[in-house]
Amino acid sequence: MRLDPVTSGPRARAILGRTGRTAAPGSAGESMSTEPVVARISRSVLSDEIYLVVREMILSHDIEPEQRINIDGLSARLGVSPTPLREALARLESEGLVVKTPLRGYTATPLLSVREFVELSQFRTLIEPWTARAAAASIDADGIAQITAELESARRTLEEDLDDVTAYRALTEHDARFHTLLASLAGNGLVVQAFERIHFHLHFLRLYLASRAVSLHDDEQAEFVHQRFGEYYRARGQRSWVVEEHSAIAAAVIAGQGDEAARLVQEHIESSRRRFEPVVAALAGGH
Numbered sequence: 593m594r595l596d597p598v599t600s601g602p603r604a605r606a607i608l609g610r611t612g613r614t615a616a617p618g619s620a621g622e623s624m625s626t627e628p629v630v631a632r633i634s635r636s637v638l639s640d641e642i643y644l645v646v647r648e649m650i651l652s653h654d655i656e657p658e659q660r661i662n663i664d665g666l667s668a669r670l671g672v673s674p675t676p677l678r679e680a681l682a683r684l685e686s687e688g689l690v691v692k693t694p695l696r697g698y699t700a701t702p703l704l705s706v707r708e709f710v711e712l713s714q715f716r717t718l719i720e721p722w723t724a725r726a727a728a729a730s731i732d733a734d735g736i737a738q739i740t741a742e743l744e745s746a747r748r749t750l751e752e753d754l755d756d757v758t759a760y761r762a763l764t765e766h767d768a769r770f771h772t773l774l775a776s777l778a779g780n781g782l783v784v785q786a787f788e789r790i791h792f793h794l795h796f797l798r799l800y801l802a803s804r805a806v807s808l809h810d811d812e813q814a815e816f817v818h819q820r821f822g823e824y825y826r827a828r829g830q831r832s833w834v835v836e837e838h839s840a841i842a843a844a845v846i847a848g849q850g851d852e853a854a855r856l857v858q859e860h861i862e863s864s865r866r867r868f869e870p871v872v873a874a875l876a877g878g879h
């Protein structure tokens with residue numbers, strides 16, 4: 593099983609357990625200038641681990657959308673001091689998972705609204721046909737190997753006997769890597785950064801996990817949401833429209849067909865928007 597440890601549930605739970613044991617009360621407040629290098633490294637490792645744990649708590653609705661985050665309460669719960677927790681929250685703020693407001697402190701952001709989802713899709717349709725066209729114009733043997741390996745890993749994931757959540761996480765991770773790879777093959781670092789900064793797939797994963805955590809208005813709506821997400825990952829050898837569309841895009845890029853690659857990427861993002869806009873609307877009204 594190939595899983596990004598960042599978003600793997602069991603991994604995060606393991607970290608949570610370990611964090612409790614390795615926390616060194618008081619050590620985080622020491623001045624950076626006098627702190628030994630080893631202490632500094634272990635502190636940054638601790639901050640990374642706390643970041644992963646809190647991120648997982650937000651994604652899995654342990655911390656609910658718009659819930660206020662009490663730093664003292666959460667640091668006590670995790671068995672860590674507030675300083676690395678604050679560092680972790682600052683990182684989560686840059687990903688749009690928490691927001692800091694004066695006097696109120698940190699709050700988990702709401703789930704994507706329909707408007708935000710549409711804006712993200714519009715942003716992607718502005719830059720990604722360009723990245724696909726530029727990637728097709730300049731791809732070399734190394735780029736072909738990278739894109740081929742990424743698709744093979746996605747196909748292997750589909751063949752594995754995974755539970756829904758694990759399959760879905762693995763597919764969103766592939767999806768994020770695939771689009772980032774196209775951007776990097778286009779050779780413009782600023783475009784890669786702009787794409788990464790919107791954290792589209794992170795928020796998309798949060799929506800999926802929300803669909804399992806919130807109660808929807810009625811069974812019919814819940815069934816509709818479940819079906820739309822199911823079509824996205826379709827594990828165990830079944831078709832996944834995402835992997836099919838990525839394969840077509842990759843073939844055009846590898847063949848150097850820029851116009852075709854740009855058209856397919858545009859269609860891919862628009863088909864995703866059409867499929868999921870009603871899902872986002874259902875989830876926005878479901879809690």
Ligand SMILES: [Zn+2]
Nearest residue numbers: 767771834860
């Ligand atoms: Zn995609």
